Amino acid sequence: MATCCRTTLAPPPLSAELLARRAERLADFVIHTGDLTHLATPEQFDQVKQMLTGLNTPHIFTVPGEHDSTDDAGQKYRAAFGAGTRGEGWYSFDVAGVHVIALVNTLHLQKLGHLGTDQLEFIEKDVAGLSADTPIIVFSHIPLFAMYPDWGWGTEDAAQALSYLKRFSSVTCLNGHVHQLFSKTEGNVTFYSATTTAYPLPHPGDGPAPKPVTLPAGPLHDALGIREVSYTKGQETLALKEQKLQ
DSSP, X not given: OOOSEEEEOOOSSOOHHHHHHHHTSXXXXXXXXXXXXXXOOHHHHHHHHHHHTTSSOSOEEEOXXXXXXXXXXXXXXXXXXXXXXXXXXXXXXXXXXXXXXXXXXXXXXXXXXXXXXXXXXXXXXXHTTSOTTSOEXXXXXXXXXXXBGGGTBSBTTHHHHHHTTTTSSOEXXXXXXXXXXXXXXXXXXXXXXXXXSSOOXXXXXXXXXXXXXXXXXXXXXXXXXXXXXXXXXXXXXXXXXXXXXX
């Protein structure tokens, strides 16, 4: 099967094992869905940049997680990874016939993720000139659907953002934050979250809060992993390959 694009979602923190595996294969581009660091220190951002240079890919695209903006509204993140972005770090790009939109929903948090007026206007204008058959990928840290609002797993103004994408035949939304596999389809939009490379979190509603789950070494490896998404022209669905860390 000819693959025209491949993405890797890497929730926090970056795993040396994951990076070693990705260095062995060429990827058209790599996406990181946020929380590149845990404490948003300059040293951690520098370490991440050095680790990412080992990936065998010409393009690396990121968005911030809440851990990347703990004390400065994302200023240190943007200094390290914000080149070419707009506003508080959002942007879009085209690759292999796919239009990709990177959104920031971890700033100005109340209970849920938040996009804000400026970013919503960006989305509306960004897709206005695209044909309806253009495949769209959107990635953000916090889910763009109400996965579990009681834990903050959702984005309060996501419905308006997604309303601008209703006319497109294929929209895929990728997120981090929840540290577990999840998929959901609503109309023309399919949502995916990836297995964590750091530590697992409980399933929605399983316990009073989304605190890290402690597991023995064996079961822990089964809860961690790598997700690859390959897109091939002429197919209507994405082929998913799940790979556990050994």
